[in-house]
Amino acid sequence: MSAASRGTVVRFDAASGQDPKGKHRTPPASRYQGWRDRTCACGEPRITVVQRLKTFFRTVFLIDLVKGLLLTLKYTPQPAFTFQYPAERRPVAARFRGLLRLQVEPETGAQTCIVCDQCAKVCPDDLISLGGHREPGQKIKILDYFDFNLSRCSFCGLCSEVCPTKPVKALIMSEDYELGTYSRDSQILRVDEMYDGVPIEQYTR
Ligand code: SF4
Numbered sequence: 001m002s003a004a005s006r007g008t009v010v011r012f013d014a015a016s017g018q019d020p021k022g023k024h025r026t027p028p029a030s031r032y033q034g035w036r037d038r039t040c041a042c043g044e045p046r047i048t049v050v051q052r053l054k055t056f057f058r059t060v061f062l063i064d065l066v067k068g069l070l071l072t073l074k075y076t077p078q079p080a081f082t083f084q085y086p087a088e089r090r091p092v093a094a095r096f097r098g099l100l101r102l103q104v105e106p107e108t109g110a111q112t113c114i115v116c117d118q119c120a121k122v123c124p125d126d127l128i129s130l131g132g133h134r135e136p137g138q139k140i141k142i143l144d145y146f147d148f149n150l151s152r153c154s155f156c157g158l159c160s161e162v163c164p165t166k167p168v169k170a171l172i173m174s175e176d177y178e179l180g181t182y183s184r185d186s187q188i189l190r191v192d193e194m195y196d197g198v199p200i201e202q203y204t205r
């Protein structure tokens, strides 16, 4: 089967002796029968009658428009992805890293932090400062202060990762993401603001 009968565009090549870069090439009729039917004078492929008819019907029957509308209809029954914030809050992902929080024992409310200072040492920006004291006869230190500079935190999670307490991790990356305050001082969280569930000062003048 010849290339022409397979429907491919037959192009004139340099072997015929003609200028291959010339705009108006005229190949020998015997070798390239039908060449003129498939290419225009500049050598580009002609648009065939079938292609013209296809384009005509696509335009008349608005095929592309109908395809676009069908795609829109396909996604229309989906539930709305809109939350009435702040009345509704979007649930966060399981591994979301929000505001750093201290946790207490859920049953007793006792302090879980053992004042080991690992979180402060690992922080690449030196944003945590903490200290405690040991009561006579007690093994575990009492946490006196825990200052955290929220304004420069990159939420890398290293401090929470190294926290060694089990089964309750003393320091977690919580789901809190509403962290805006009006003053820079409010971005320094003290120990009583660090506990999980305590809202930080927000939008108050
Ligand atoms: S999340 Fe990273 S940057 Fe923020 S306090 Fe912890 S270690 Fe420092």
Ligand code: SF4
Binding pocket: 112, 113, 114, 115, 116, 117, 118, 119, 120, 130, 159, 162, 163, 164, 165, 170, 171
């Ligand atoms: S790493 Fe955990 S236990 Fe150690 S000081 Fe920080 S919060 Fe407390």
